[in-house]
Amino acid sequence: xxxxxxxxxxxxxxxxxxxxxxxxxxxxxxxxxxxxxxxxxxxxxxxxxxxxxxxxxxxxxxxxxxxxxxxxxxxxxxxxxxxxxxxxxxxxxxxxxxxxxxxxxxxxxxxxxxxxxxxxxxxxxxxxxxxxxxxxxxxxxxxxxxxxxxxxxxxxxxxxxxxxxxxxxxxxxxxxxxxxxxxxxxxxxxxxxxx
Amino acid sequence: xxxxxxxxxxxxxxxxxxxxxxxxxxxxxxxxxxxxxxxxxxxxxxxxxxxxxxxxxxxxxxxxxxxxxxxxxxxxxxxxxxxxxxxxxxxxxxxxxxxxxxxxxxxxxxxxxxxxxxxxxxxxxxxxxxxxxxxxxxxxxxxxxxxxxxxxxxxxxxxxxxxxxxxxxxxxxxxxxxxxxxxxxxxxxxxxxxxxxxxxxxxxxxxxxxxxxxxxxxxxxxxxxxxxxxxxxxxxxxxxxxxxxxxxxxxxxxxxxxxxxxxxxxxxxxxxxxxxxxxxxxxxxxxxxxxxxxxxxxxxxxxxxxxxxxxxxxxxxxxxxxxxxxxxxxxxxxxxxxxxxxxxxxxxxxxxxxxxxxxxxxxxxxxxxxxxxxxxxxxxxxxxxxxxxxxxxxxxxxxxxxxxxxxxxxxxxxxxxxxxxxxxxxxxxxxxxxxxxxxxxx
Numbered sequence: 001x002x003x004x005x006x007x008x009x010x011x012x013x014x015x016x017x018x019x020x021x022x023x024x025x026x027x028x029x030x031x032x033x034x035x036x037x038x039x040x041x042x043x044x045x046x047x048x049x050x051x052x053x054x055x056x057x058x059x060x061x062x063x064x065x066x067x068x069x070x071x072x073x074x075x076x077x078x079x080x081x082x083x084x085x086x087x088x089x090x091x092x093x094x095x096x097x098x099x100x101x102x103x104x105x106x107x108x109x110x111x112x113x114x115x116x117x118x119x120x121x122x123x124x125x126x127x128x129x130x131x132x133x134x135x136x137x138x139x140x141x142x143x144x145x146x147x148x149x150x151x152x153x154x155x156x157x158x159x160x161x162x163x164x165x166x167x168x169x170x171x172x173x174x175x176x177x178x179x180x181x182x183x184x185x186x187x188x189x190x191x192x193x194x195x
Numbered sequence: 196x197x198x199x200x201x202x203x204x205x206x207x208x209x210x211x212x213x214x215x216x217x218x219x220x221x222x223x224x225x226x227x228x229x230x231x232x233x234x235x236x237x238x239x240x241x242x243x244x245x246x247x248x249x250x251x252x253x254x255x256x257x258x259x260x261x262x263x264x265x266x267x268x269x270x271x272x273x274x275x276x277x278x279x280x281x282x283x284x285x286x287x288x289x290x291x292x293x294x295x296x297x298x299x300x301x302x303x304x305x306x307x308x309x310x311x312x313x314x315x316x317x318x319x320x321x322x323x324x325x326x327x328x329x330x331x332x333x334x335x336x337x338x339x340x341x342x343x344x345x346x347x348x349x350x351x352x353x354x355x356x357x358x359x360x361x362x363x364x365x366x367x368x369x370x371x372x373x374x375x376x377x378x379x380x381x382x383x384x385x386x387x388x389x390x391x392x393x394x395x396x397x398x399x400x401x402x403x404x405x406x407x408x409x410x411x412x413x414x415x416x417x418x419x420x421x422x423x424x425x426x427x428x429x430x431x432x433x434x435x436x437x438x439x440x441x442x443x444x445x446x447x448x449x450x451x452x453x454x455x456x457x458x459x460x461x462x463x464x465x466x467x468x469x470x471x472x473x474x475x476x477x478x479x480x481x482x483x484x485x486x487x488x489x490x491x492x493x494x495x496x497x498x499x500x501x502x503x504x505x506x507x508x509x510x511x512x513x514x515x516x517x518x519x520x521x522x523x524x525x526x527x528x529x530x531x532x533x534x535x536x537x538x539x540x541x542x543x544x545x546x547x548x549x550x551x552x553x554x555x556x557x558x559x560x561x562x563x564x565x566x567x568x569x570x571x572x573x574x575x576x577x578x579x580x581x582x583x584x585x586x587x588x589x590x591x592x593x594x595x596x597x598x599x600x601x602x603x604x605x606x607x608x609x610x611x612x613x614x615x616x617x618x619x620x621x622x623x624x625x626x627x628x629x630x631x632x633x634x635x636x637x
Contacts, residue, residue, distance in 0.1 A: 030267050034312060037321070054317055055610050056310035059619040061627065062300070066307035090308045121300055139295065142303065144624030147632060155295045155631065163297070171297075179297055188282055188301045191309055192269040 009080075017081065021088035022107055027193055031087065035080050045077035046070070061142045065121050089117045092190040112177075114189040119176050130171040132156055214366055222408045223401040235413060238564055241348065242540060245330055248345055267313045275626050278302050295631045315604060319511050320611045322543045329540050331563065356562045364409045364561040371405030372458075376465040378402065383468025392498075395469035396447045403443040410437065411565040416445050421572035423448070423531035426497040428490075430523060431533040432595055433505035433608075434513040435546040436553070437560065438535055441568060448503040449473060449493065453480055471499055487526055494528040501531065506588065507608040512545040513537050515602035516595055519588040529575045532591050534599035538567040549611065571598045 009032050017028055036042075038050050051067045052058050060066065070078045070086050078086075088108040106113060122130045122138050135156045143152070163171045163179045171179075221228050271278065282298045330345075330352050378398035385391040407414070422445070423429040429448060431438060442448065450472045454463060463474055473493055479485055493499055506519035513536065524530070537544040542563025546556050560566065573594055578587045589605075596603035607615075 027267075031312065034267070037318065051311065052614075054310055054314050055606060055615040055619075056314045056316070057307055058615045059623060060303055060307045060310070061620060061624050062303040063307060063620075066304060066311075087308065087312065090305070118300055118304065121304060122297075138300070142299070142624065143628040143631070144621055146625050146628035151632065159295055159297065176297065183282060183298045183301070185301075188298070189305060191305065191312060194267060194269055 017084050020081075020108075021084050022091055022094075022109065023084065023088065028084070031084065032080060035083055045079050046083065047077055061144065062121065062138070065138070065141065069117070069120070089114055090189060090191045092192060093186050109190070111185050114185050115177055115180060116173065118189065119173050122171075128173060129168075130160075130176070132160055132169060135159060135171075211366075214363065215370075218367060218408050219370055219405055222404040231408075231411065231413065234411070235565065235567075238541070242329055242564075245328070245345060245348060248342060249328060252342055252345070268309060270309055275302065275623070276630060279627075279630060299627075299631075315515075315602075316606045316610055319515050319517065319604070320549070321512065321547065322545050323512055323514050323539050325539055329564070331542070352564075356564070360411070361558075361562050364411070367405055367409035368557075368561070371402045371409055372462065374405065375399070375402035376462060379465045379469040383465075392470065398469060399443065399447050399466070403440050406440050407444050410440070410560055412437075412441065412444075413565060413567045414441055414444060415569045416572070417569065418572045419445070421531065421574050422446055423501040423533075423572075423575075424529075425500060426494055427501040427529040427531050427575065428494060428523065428526060429501050429503045429531045429533060430506055430519075430591060430595075431503070431535055432513075432516045432599065432601065433507045433510050434535065434537060435510055435544045435556070435560075437544060437566065438505070439503070441535060441566075441570060442503060442533065445570070447500050449500040451475075451490065451502050451504055453477055473502065483522065487522065490523075490526045491528075494526055506592075509608040509611055510546045510548060511608055511611075512547075513539075513601070515604050516592050516599070517604050517606055517608040519592045521584040521588050524578065524584045524588045524591070527578075529577055530587075530591055531575050532573040532595050534569075534571040534573065534595045534601075536569045536571075536599040536601070538569075541565040541567045544568070569599075573598055 009029065014025060014028050017023065018025065023031070035046070038053070039046055040050060040053070041047070048067055048071070051070070052063070057063050057066070070082065072082075085108065091109040093109055093111065119130070120126070122134060124134045124137060136152060139152050139156060147155075160169060160171060163175050165175055165178070166172070217228060217230065273281070279296075279299055279302050282301055283296050330349050375398065378401070379395070382391060382394045382398055385394070429442070431442065439450065447470075449470070450466075452463075452474060454460065454474045454476055463472070466472060467474060471493065473489060475486065475489075490502060493502060504523045506523045507517050508520050511517050542560065542565060544560070544566055548556075551559065576587075576591055576594070578584070582590070593603050595601070
């Protein structure tokens with residue numbers, strides 16, 4: 001049984017989202033159903049409180065950073081297109097997309113874009129570098145009050161030291177990719193859909 | 196003009212006599228005339244026919260069938276440690292426990308996004324989605340014109356439900372409740388004796404039976420040998436205020452709750468005259484020790500009826516059982532768990548108190564097809580020596596969930612309105628900290 005969704009979401013919109021994100025028709029309608037159920041204000045957009053109402057997300061140490069990824073450039077509302085665009089980063093990589101023509105623009109869920117997404121979770125001020133301070137802040141979110149400033153500082157220093165290759169005491173995107181080259185990004189940054 | 200008035204009067208008298216004769220009297224004595232059975236048979240046949248037509252219709256129109264499966268995504272069930280260690284396998288350096296890796300963030304972001312797409316909690320506070328439409332407008336999320344016949348049946352259904360069933364049910368409910376108030380007050384005038392108790396039980400039973408007919412409730416009781424005994428505590432999952440009517444149809448219970456004003460207050464004051472129920476003032480509810488003490492006193496008196504408690508503390512949508520508050524399990528005494536499962540095809544019993552107030556909820560109930568539910572009486576349980584109240588509560592909850600075919604959740608039903616406690620986030624942060632500094636501090 002479908003959702004109020006399929007009557008309110010026009011076919012052209014579904015096609016556009018399909019092209020942009022690569023989700024299938026049924027995935028888009030199911031996600032639209034989810035979107036409307038989160039939209040308590042029933043105005044077609046989600047605000048930060050709508051996300052925080054999900055208990056599992058509210059207790060995630062990085063919950064706020066994750067919610068932030070939906071709201072680019074200081075906006076407070078995200079519509080369904082924006083919602084899908086962000087979710088698309090977690091779509092599994094299809095086999096036939098792996099060897100694509102380099103002239104076509106990269107799909108949102110390519111390995112590179114997944115890594116870029118993770119990089120941006122660390123890069124708080126969006127200057128394309130992860131500084132020591134930014135790393136410390138994110139670490140602090142993940143560990144809460146359980147580790148002292150000093151210990152956390154040395155962890156951050158060690159991490160930057162290992163990753164930094166051009167000696168600027170911060171991690172650039174290229175250095176980030178190098179550190180994670182052996183990680184199975186495809187599997188660890190993908191959500192498995194049932195349909 | 197007079198003639199018209201006479202006709203209306205006599206029609207009303209005939210109607211009233213029929214109702215009393217055919218429904219109220221048999222209900223009071225627990226006999227069934229078989230009218231409800233016939234109605235249910237016709238209803239089931241109609242719904243089955245409608246389901247087939249809808250399926251055929253959607254095939255013909257070749258709409259992509261959106262299946263209602265059990266979920267949108269498949270989640271990993273691994274613990275935090277397992278998942279993060281998996282992530283770190285790719286590293287060429289040897290595994291030293293007590294290290295941070297940049298890849299750790301993948302675990303949290305994936306978990307976060309999975310919960311955005313689908314989580315276990317938020318959908319428990321809205322009505323269950325049906326696999327196939329049951330010809331009620333309210334459960335219709337995807338109304339597409341299937342065929343003329345379905346639409347006609349639907350219109351007929353609306354007419355029957357609103358113009359025939361609703362007045363009938365309202366009449367029955369009024370009779371039932373007034374009889375409860377009057378009967379209980381009358382019984383209350385008697386001095387305390389066995390006769391009084393017997394009469395009080397009779398009055399209660401009769402009224403709840405009339406009310407049940409007022410909802411066209413068909414209740415299947417299982418394992419009646421495990422029915423709650425005097426001096427015990429009956430514990431059940433909570434879906435709506437109607438749960439009380441459902442349970443009280445087959446036994447007498449002492450109710451526990453807050454004193455209300457208005458109609459509910461009148462009923463409360465009346466029935467407490469007939470037999471001891473436990474009503475608390477709003478201010479008293481806040482004092483946990485006072486509440487526990489009063490309940491303990493009630494339970495200790497083996498002549499008093501078993502108390503009925505809903506430990507979830509709030510209504511949830513009957514697809515899961517949420518956290519049981521430990522208060523009821525600290526009182527002592529024998530716990531009699533009961534599982535209640537409603538059949539959603541005939542009507543949605545869940546009271547979404549955020550969306551509907553009591554009156555509109557009752558009207559929705561009375562304009563459903565029927566209320567059909569199963570009640571399982573589970574064997575009694577008592578707290579073991581080394582068990583804490585919380586562990587005991589979880590044990591009872593698991594038993595109820597298993598019997599009713601419901602999902603057993605540890606989340607608090609209070610999340611319907613309140614934010615989740617920070618303590619859970621702190622737990623996760625603690626686990627993660629252990630992973631990156633190792634077991635001994637360096």
